[in-house]
Amino acid sequence: DAGITQSPRHKVTETGTPVTLRCHQTENHRYMYWYRQDPGHGLRLIHYSYGVKDTDKGEVSDGYSVSRSKTEDFLLTLESATSSQTSVYFCAISDPNREGGETQYFGPGTRLLVL
Amino acid sequence: RKEVEQDPGPFNVPEGATVAFNCTYSNSASQSFFWYRQDCRKEPKLLMSVYSSGNEDGRFTAQLNRASQYISLLIRDSKLSDSATYLCVVNRGGSQGNLIFGKGTKLSVKP
Numbered sequence: 001d002a003g004i005t006q007s008p009r010h011k012v013t014e015t016g017t018p019v020t021l022r023c024h025q026t027e028n029h030r031y032m033y034w035y036r037q038d039p040g041h042g043l044r045l046i047h048y049s050y051g052v053k054d055t056d057k058g059e060v061s062d063g064y065s066v067s068r069s070k071t072e073d074f075l076l077t078l079e080s081a082t083s084s085q086t087s088v089y090f091c092a093i094s095d096p097n098r099e100g101g102e103t104q105y106f107g108p109g110t111r112l113l114v115l
Numbered sequence: 116r117k118e119v120e121q122d123p124g125p126f127n128v129p130e131g132a133t134v135a136f137n138c139t140y141s142n143s144a145s146q147s148f149f150w151y152r153q154d155c156r157k158e159p160k161l162l163m164s165v166y167s168s169g170n171e172d173g174r175f176t177a178q179l180n181r182a183s184q185y186i187s188l189l190i191r192d193s194k195l196s197d198s199a200t201y202l203c204v205v206n207r208g209g210s211q212g213n214l215i216f217g218k219g220t221k222l223s224v225k226p
Contacts, residue, residue, distance in 0.1 A: 035216075042119065042202070042216035043159070090158055102147065102206070104214060106158035 003027050004107035006091050012113045019078040021110050023091030025071075031094040032074040033104065034058075034066060036087040043090065049074055081114045088112075118142065121203050121217040129225055132193045136220045138203030139185045148179055150188045151202040153219065159202055163188070193224045 003026035013019050023032060033048040035058075045058030047066040055066050063085060065077045078085055091107040121138045128134050140148075148165035163170065165186050169178040176189040186205070190197055203217035 040218070042218045044216075045214075102214070103149070103161060103164060105161065109158050 004091060004093055004105060006089075006107040006110050008110060009108065010111045012115065013081050014115050015082055016080050019081050019112065019114075021076040021089055021091075021112070023074045023076070023107055025074075025093050027093055027095075027105075028071060029093040029095050030071075031102065032068065033092040033094070034064070034074065034076045035090045035092065036060065036085075037090060037109075038087050046076065046089075081112075083114050086112060086114045118207075118215045119203055119205050119217040121201075121220045123218060123220060125221040125223050127223045127225060128193055130193055130195060132224075133189065133191045134193055134222065135190075136188045136201055136203075136222075137185055138187070138205075138217055139183075140203075140205040140215075141184065142205070142207055142215075143181075143184065144208035145205045146208055147206040147214075148177075148186050149204040149214075150175075150177055150186075151204055151216075153200045153202055155199075159216075162201070190222075193222075195224050195226065198222055198224045 005024045007022045034046040035043040037043050044060045046060055046064050047058055049055045049068040067075045089110045092104040094102040094104040119140050126134055150162045151159040152162045153159040163177045165177040165179050174191045178187045200219040200221045202219045205215050207213035
């Protein structure tokens with residue numbers, strides 16, 4: 001299994017509070033991603049990083065920010081949590097596959113409940 | 116047409132059955148294709164990458180039809196442990212970070 005951990009694994013918070021989720025990898029992969037998964041939707045990309053201090057938005061980035069100060073850590077911050085951000089959050093890392101594309105490997109996920 | 120579309124199922128099959136899942140995608144520029152497996156309350160795990168020539172891994176066979184823009188996954192001799200949700204994943208083409216995930220097809224294998 002790819003060396004990816006996420007913390008916390010579960011969190012309950014109140015609307016309006018800031019929340020930071022951490023993703024840590026031991027694989028030295030360049031690319032890291034944050035997704036959310038909700039019933040009735042496929043995994044949706046929030047933000048991704050292609051190197052230290054290099055990040056870009058995904059399709060559902062509103063209300064989220066990210067930071068990557070080290071290769072191994074990718075942080076996702078909800079500046080002011082809302083109930084619509086209740087979800088399961090997955091971090092992923094990738095490396096190029098043999099055909100030049102990418103294969104993504106996922107962390108165990110963080111279940112976030114915003115009350 | 117949705118970017119990646121899968122039959123949500125559930126597919127309920129007996130042990131030993133052969134089951135096939137199809138997935139269609141809309142972007143003809145897509146170059147990379149994958150099947151992931153996701154168990155309940157777990158992370159998605161890569162099952163197979165799908166190559167142009169098709170590929171097989173034990174009981175699992177994946178095929179790609181670029182002309183019709185669909186990918187298939189065939190599972191032979193189903194096991195109880197195959198029960199999971201199977202995600203079809205396609206890249207949009209271009210730079211990394213451009214994967215599109217289907218909503219998944221749920222498989223339940225019964226004794």
